[in-house]
Amino acid sequence: MSIQILQYEFLGPIPLDEWGPPMEKLVFLVMSRDKDRFNILYVDDCEKTSDKSFFVQHSGFKCWIEKSGSEKLLYLAILPLFEASREHRENVLNKIKMHYNPPCNAGEIVEPKPDYVVRKSKDSTEKFSCPCCGSDMKAEQFLEKSTLYRCSSCGISDTKLNS
Template structure:
């Protein structure tokens, strides 16, 4: 069985008391079951554990039980990411936290801002031909130091530095 959260395919959910170690490099969801619906209570990641009491000893366990109503209502879903870096797992965690706002995740989601600024068009853009089909490239987005152009015929895009 699997469950899709955002664009990620999680294995499970299974009752939390049925899980067994080991776990390594994954993102996990603690979910509460309400009839045929699962609600995300907590999202976390795990580097590695062989500890059977990993979840029971987790600092959020009390909150999970409180939000789900009972220990028997807790379910686990996992997203194995064996080749992924810690940063990649944290990125997935942040996306899920921002979208679902799990009640037992108390830490703040980093809401990073891009390191560029979008500016208004001044209509003094350079005209040039598409390197693929020769059609005129049209400006699509104006950034602080560059402009993104897209070909209306073949769809290829190119970025040019602003002068």
């Protein structure tokens, strides 16, 4: 079973009391079940644990119980990210926190860093005409593998791969 959160495919949800170690390099969601719906209460990442009482001893456990009403209504969903860096996991966390605003993560929301690199515009020697009006297109942004051009007359934009 899996659940889609933003563009990420999480495994679960499973009842929290059915969880068993180990966990390594993943993002996890603690959710409460309300009939046919799951509400995200808390999101975090885990570098590594083999402790069976990881969730019961977690600092957020009391909040999870308060928000769900019962330990039996708590569920766990995980997103394994074995090859991902700590920074990537934090970026996933921040995106989920910003979009869902989990009540037990209150005050932890940080702007996520973009997954791409934007370079400042510089004069481009390549010139080409606007497909709409025929005016010159001017380089507006240089990205890692492409350049964004904008027409000075009609405002249409176009992207070209860098060679």
